[in-house]
Amino acid sequence: GDGCKVNGDLKVTGNIIGNITDLELDLTKITSTSDLTITAADALYLVSGSTVQVNNNMALGSGKVIYFDSTDTKIGSNADDPEDMVIEADQDILMSPDASLVITPGTLVARNRRLS
Numbered sequence: 109g110d111g112c113k114v115n116g117d118l119k120v121t122g123n124i125i126g127n128i129t130d131l132e133l134d135l136t137k138i139t140s141t142s143d144l145t146i147t148a149a150d151a152l153y154l155v156s157g158s159t160v161q162v163n164n165n166m167a168l169g170s171g172k173v174i175y176f177d178s179t180d181t182k183i184g185s186n187a188d189d190p191e192d193m194v195i196e197a198d199q200d201i202l203m204s205p206d207a208s209l210v211i212t213p214g215t216l217v218a219r220n221r222r223l224s
Contacts, residue, residue, distance in 0.1 A: 171185060171191075182194070183196075
């Protein structure tokens with residue numbers, strides 16, 4: 109075929125530019141001395157047989173969320189300025205700290221009570 113297969117090291121200085129319609133990488137290590145940007149027109153999947161570890165900050169854009177199992181369970185922010193933190197669950201939100209749970213409200217504490 110017209111493909112390129114590399115066994116061993118592939119070192120690139122500069123940019124890799126082109127239209128890739130289907131790309132599957134089996135990587136053990138990516139090293140970059142500057143920012144590494146991956147842009148996908150659709151979903152980008154990171155699949156790991158173990159833990160995915162982030163050793164620094166993870167920033168999400170305004171109004172973006174992290175989903176857990178379904179879109180009904182998420183943590184994120186809305187698009188307000190300044191933004192609000194949004195925590196939603198399909199069922200319960202359970203908090204079980206090893207020590208104290210401290211909640212410090214701003215100027216307003218809103219209460220939402222269940223009607224029996």
